[in-house]
Amino acid sequence: MSLARRLRGLTETGRARLLRRHPGLLRARRVESLPIHLGQRRIYVLPTGFGIGFGAMLLVMLLGALNYNNNAALLLTCLLGATCAQSMYGAFRALHGLRLEAVRAEHAEAGSALQVALHFSASRRARTAVCLRLGPTLAAFSLPIGAPTAVGMTLHAERRGWQALPALKLESTWPFGLFRAWSWLYPDARVLVYPAREAGGPAPPESSGTDSQHAPSHEQDQDYAGLRDYQPGDPPRRIAWKASARNDQLLLRLHEPPPAQSTWRLRWHDARGLPQEQRIMRLARWVHAAWRSGARWQLELPQQTLGPDRGDAHYHACMAALALLP
Amino acid sequence: MSAAAQPRPDLRSFTLLSLGVAAALALHLPHLPLWLPPPLLLLIAWRWLGFSRGRRFPALLRYALILALPLGVIATYGTLFGRLPGAALAVGLLALKLTETETRRDVHIGVAVAAFTLMSALLFGQSLLMTLLVCAALWPLLAALTALQPGAGATRMLLREDALRLALAVPVALLAFVLIPRLATPLWGAPGLAQARTGISARMSPGAIGQLLIDDNPAFRVGFDGAIPPRAQRYFRAVVLWHFDGHAWTPGDAPLPLEPIAAQGAPLHYTINLETTRQTLLPALDMPLQPPAGTRFSAARTLLAAQPVDHGLRYSVTSSMRYVLAPRLDAAERRLGLQLPMNADPRARALAARWRQRYGADAAAIVDAALRMFHDDGFRYTLLPPPLGRQQVDDFLFDTRAGFCEHYASAFVFLMRAAGIPARVVAGYQGGYANRVAGYLLVRQSDAHAWAEVWLQGHGWTRVDPTAAVRPDRISLGATAAAQGSGAPWYLSGWWLGLRDRIDVINRLWDQAVVGFNALRQRGLLARFGVDPERWQSVALALGGVLGVVMAVGLALALREPAAATDDVLGRAFARLERRLARAGHRRGAGEAPVAFLTRVAAALPADGAGQLRRLSTEFARLRYACTPSASALAARNWARRAREFRP
Numbered sequence: 001m002s003l004a005r006r007l008r009g010l011t012e013t014g015r016a017r018l019l020r021r022h023p024g025l026l027r028a029r030r031v032e033s034l035p036i037h038l039g040q041r042r043i044y045v046l047p048t049g050f051g052i053g054f055g056a057m058l059l060v061m062l063l064g065a066l067n068y069n070n071n072a073a074l075l076l077t078c079l080l081g082a083t084c085a086q087s088m089y090g091a092f093r094a095l096h097g098l099r100l101e102a103v104r105a106e107h108a109e110a111g112s113a114l115q116v117a118l119h120f121s122a123s124r125r126a127r128t129a130v131c132l133r134l135g136p137t138l139a140a141f142s143l144p145i146g147a148p149t150a151v152g153m154t155l156h157a158e159r160r161g162w163q164a165l166p167a168l169k170l171e172s173t174w175p176f177g178l179f180r181a182w183s184w185l186y187p188d189a190r191v192l193v194y195p196a197r198e199a200g201g202p203a204p205p206e207s208s209g210t211d212s213q214h215a216p217s218h219e220q221d222q223d224y225a226g227l228r229d230y231q232p233g234d235p236p237r238r239i240a241w242k243a244s245a246r247n248d249q250l251l252l253r254l255h256e257p258p259p260a261q262s263t264w265r266l267r268w269h270d271a272r273g274l275p276q277e278q279r280i281m282r283l284a285r286w287v288h289a290a291w292r293s294g295a296r297w298q299l300e301l302p303q304q305t306l307g308p309d310r311g312d313a314h315y316h317a318c319m320a321a322l323a324l325l326p
Numbered sequence: 327m328s329a330a331a332q333p334r335p336d337l338r339s340f341t342l343l344s345l346g347v348a349a350a351l352a353l354h355l356p357h358l359p360l361w362l363p364p365p366l367l368l369l370i371a372w373r374w375l376g377f378s379r380g381r382r383f384p385a386l387l388r389y390a391l392i393l394a395l396p397l398g399v400i401a402t403y404g405t406l407f408g409r410l411p412g413a414a415l416a417v418g419l420l421a422l423k424l425t426e427t428e429t430r431r432d433v434h435i436g437v438a439v440a441a442f443t444l445m446s447a448l449l450f451g452q453s454l455l456m457t458l459l460v461c462a463a464l465w466p467l468l469a470a471l472t473a474l475q476p477g478a479g480a481t482r483m484l485l486r487e488d489a490l491r492l493a494l495a496v497p498v499a500l501l502a503f504v505l506i507p508r509l510a511t512p513l514w515g516a517p518g519l520a521q522a523r524t525g526i527s528a529r530m531s532p533g534a535i536g537q538l539l540i541d542d543n544p545a546f547r548v549g550f551d552g553a554i555p556p557r558a559q560r561y562f563r564a565v566v567l568w569h570f571d572g573h574a575w576t577p578g579d580a581p582l583p584l585e586p587i588a589a590q591g592a593p594l595h596y597t598i599n600l601e602t603t604r605q606t607l608l609p610a611l612d613m614p615l616q617p618p619a620g621t622r623f624s625a626a627r628t629l630l631a632a633q634p635v636d637h638g639l640r641y642s643v644t645s646s647m648r649y650v651l652a653p654r655l656d657a658a659e660r661r662l663g664l665q666l667p668m669n670a671d672p673r674a675r676a677l678a679a680r681w682r683q684r685y686g687a688d689a690a691a692i693v694d695a696a697l698r699m700f701h702d703d704g705f706r707y708t709l710l711p712p713p714l715g716r717q718q719v720d721d722f723l724f725d726t727r728a729g730f731c732e733h734y735a736s737a738f739v740f741l742m743r744a745a746g747i748p749a750r751v752v753a754g755y756q757g758g759y760a761n762r763v764a765g766y767l768l769v770r771q772s773d774a775h776a777w778a779e780v781w782l783q784g785h786g787w788t789r790v791d792p793t794a795a796v797r798p799d800r801i802s803l804g805a806t807a808a809a810q811g812s813g814a815p816w817y818l819s820g821w822w823l824g825l826r827d828r829i830d831v832i833n834r835l836w837d838q839a840v841v842g843f844n845a846l847r848q849r850g851l852l853a854r855f856g857v858d859p860e861r862w863q864s865v866a867l868a869l870g871g872v873l874g875v876v877m878a879v880g881l882a883l884a885l886r887e888p889a890a891a892t893d894d895v896l897g898r899a900f901a902r903l904e905r906r907l908a909r910a911g912h913r914r915g916a917g918e919a920p921v922a923f924l925t926r927v928a929a930a931l932p933a934d935g936a937g938q939l940r941r942l943s944t945e946f947a948r949l950r951y952a953c954t955p956s957a958s959a960l961a962a963r964n965w966a967r968r969a970r971e972f973r974p
Contacts, residue, residue, distance in 0.1 A: 082495035140476030
């Protein structure tokens with residue numbers, strides 16, 4: 001009994017050591033930070049189905065040549081075998097030394113396609129026929145000498161929120177398809193998937209009357225509460241041009257009070273009566289509509305209020321907040 | 327994965343596969359039935375066209391052809407089994423495989439089947455040329471596999487790379503060829519029995535040697551330690567035939583003691599490389615003194631191998647050209663030497679009796695009379711004699727008077743025996759062709775010959791060649807030339823002769839080194855490297871060790887990464903310079919820029935080297951960071967040369 005337990009303990013430590021030494025051996029494992037360098041320890045090589053069949057045929061050829069004492073046939077078999085064995089090294093070399101530099105993903109909404117670009121750093125030699133398997137999608141690419149290469153993959157964005165990249169499998173059967181070298185990669189890369197927008201529904205509530213006539217104005221110096229010196233990185237929109245012209249230096253408007261009439265107020269409780277996800281989808285549609293129309297909007301969520309503001313940064317902030325709602 | 331789900335292989339891959347299949351067909355051409363290759367070639371061409379236009383091959387037609395092929399083979403050979411029907415079937419099925427090649431997997435199967443079919447072509451001949459052609463035919467097949475890979479490069483590059491892979495495999499293949507243990511006994515079948523014996527056989531029936539005389543294949547090659555003896559003395563005895571049944575000559579089955587020999591001349595050492603005969607008869611120059619190891623003497627001192635020669639044999643013999651063989655004849659030998667079939671050939675017997683009457687016991691005179699008759703009485707030498715009736719010897723001597731060595735030897739021995747002189751037929755080879763390039767003697771099957779030995783009191787068994795009496799140039803020129811009634815044929819002259827000599831030298835080397843490399847030779851070779859061939863552990867250790875070393879070398883090569891991009895001349899040259907500087911004790915720090923590094927090293931060098939290195943450094947910076955691309959290639963090579971010449 002205790003022996004069995006000790007044995008189990010032994011195998012567990014053995015497995016841990018094995019995993020430590022061979023990080024790519026099992027699929028379920030922790031993510032690793034980029035860049036990821038493909039060293040020899042994480043590349044595995046095994047014959048493909050075709051390789052096993054071809055090997056069996058070589059064995060039959062060998063036995064035939066030996067049995068009939070036909071040395072020319074034996075020489076041919078040896079030549080074919082030695083050539084095919086190079087497939088093992090060829091596949092390994094296609095992957096060895098490869099370096100995944102970065103993973104970049106476009107924003108996507110749940111239920112739509114998610115574009116992911118994998119950036120490999122420049123290689124000192126050409127590599128041909130490297131296959132990249134990311135989830136269900138497969139892409140083959142070649143790396144020319146000395147040029148970084150980006151490989152685009154399309155994933156399916158399933159639900160809103162952070163989506164981790166599935167395990168990445170790089171493989172190659174170059175040059176003869178007899179051996180497959182592969183390596184599992186777990187890049188520390190996740191993508192924020194925005195909530196899907198509602199397909200149809202009521203228009204966004206307009207907080208007070210005539211906001212749609214309010215054309216967005218860029219010069220509203222009268223509305224500011226105060227001025228401060230401009231610092232690099234401040235949004236140029238908030239520069240008080242007239243005041244700046246008077247003072248020979250750039251000044252920034254402070255605490256612009258929201259002009260109530262010109263702002264869309266998108267409130268969590270305006271979408272009440274819907275299930276949670278439906279509510280989020282509706283708000284996502286409203287945010288999108290506001291962003292598209294170029295208006296200013298304010299998003300009021302149970303825990304936080306964003307805006308009022310306009311523009312891309314505000315849009316992404318709002319969508320991120322919606323995506324991360326419980 | 328279903329066939330429909332797989333993408334169709336690209337045309338390039340299919341074209342290469344079709345080329346490989348066509349090559350397999352071409353290499354099998356010599357032994358395919360005449361009706362098969364033209365439709366197969368058409369089928370390949372048609373299918374290629376169809377594939378290139380994205381069409382499928384009509385399935386019904388394919389099934390019809392798959393049915394028709396074995397029927398045709400059976401109609402030709404009467405069976406589906408055996409070498410010839412098997413080859414026809416394999417080539418046909420391979421071509422038909424092309425018609426259903428629609429997926430990558432089909433290409434894979436096609437390549438494997440084609441490789442197997444190529445190997446089977448070697449069952450019909452193992453010549454150097456054939457082997458080279460078969461190996462070359464692997465090239466398009468491998469390229470077809472590479473072309474299947476996603477993103478495979480241009481066809482030219484792909485072919486070049488695969489040729490390189492084949493070339494790289496040659497040394498490994500040779501190692502494996504030498505080390506793979508040969509089977510002492512076959513695992514299945516007895517392939518030796520299935521194939522016809524070649525060369526002189528132990529039975530001389532009418533026409534037996536005549537068939538050999540038109541066969542231009544090599545029988546054996548002889549390397550002499552000294553000069554090649556003159557043609558008229560080059561009689562290679564293979565078998566001594568005692569018994570005549572009125573139709574055929576055979577050795578007879580009476581057990582006789584080994585005939586004693588008294589050698590008189592200087593012995594002659596030579597080595598014979600015998601081609602595969604599947605018989606035990608080993609020709610040796612008249613007259614061998616000792617049997618080489620692994621062989622034995624027959625009573626009449628012809629050499630016999632312990633087993634049929636299935637894979638060529640090499641043996642060294644010492645012979646004496648002047649000797650007295652069997653100075654005394656015992657009763658049993660005399661009886662055998664006088665044996666004649668009952669009641670056969672009365673006219674020949676009567677002629678012999680007349681000679682006996684005239685010359686009495688003077689055997690030499692009777693021999694002389696017979697030879698004079700052959701020379702003077704209108705006898706002709708021809709390879710196409712008219713057929714003989716039941717009284718063979720009579721018909722030949724008194725009616726047709728036309729024939730070649732076997733007729734003359736047979737009739738002569740018959741006459742001698744009828745005249746009371748012990749005589750026997752000897753079959754073997756005579757003459758041969760001296761290769762001027764390599765200094766050996768090439769004896770072809772067409773040099774097969776039969777002559778006689780008569781026993782003379784005081785001289786023992788004495789060689790008499792009655793054919794020489796009819797046609798002396800048979801002995802001085804060879805059978806074919808003599809039959810044509812002319813001197814050397816037109817093609818045996820000038821550069822052609824020299825080329826033939828050279829090709830034959832290469833073929834001999836191939837036969838010796840590769841085709842004849844059997845279990846015995848392998849043991850000899852392994853023993854020389856300290857491997858004990860009798861202990862399998864030792865052989866396994868050698869094989870495993872060499873395999874391990876080869877794989878380690880392969881892995882080391884695979885792990886090697888270029889220090890700089892392979893097309894970056896400047897980068898590689900800098901890396902070389904950096905390595906040399908490091909050996910001299912100047913190491914580049916982590917993150918140290920090349921120019922900073924060179925400047926730092928230059929500061930530590932004496933003035934002369936420092937100036938050079940500074941110039942290199944400045945130039946490097948200019949080339950690397952400020953140069954226009956058009957000028958850079960030449961300038962980079964220039965820099966690389968100067969960096970190579972720099973001595974720290």
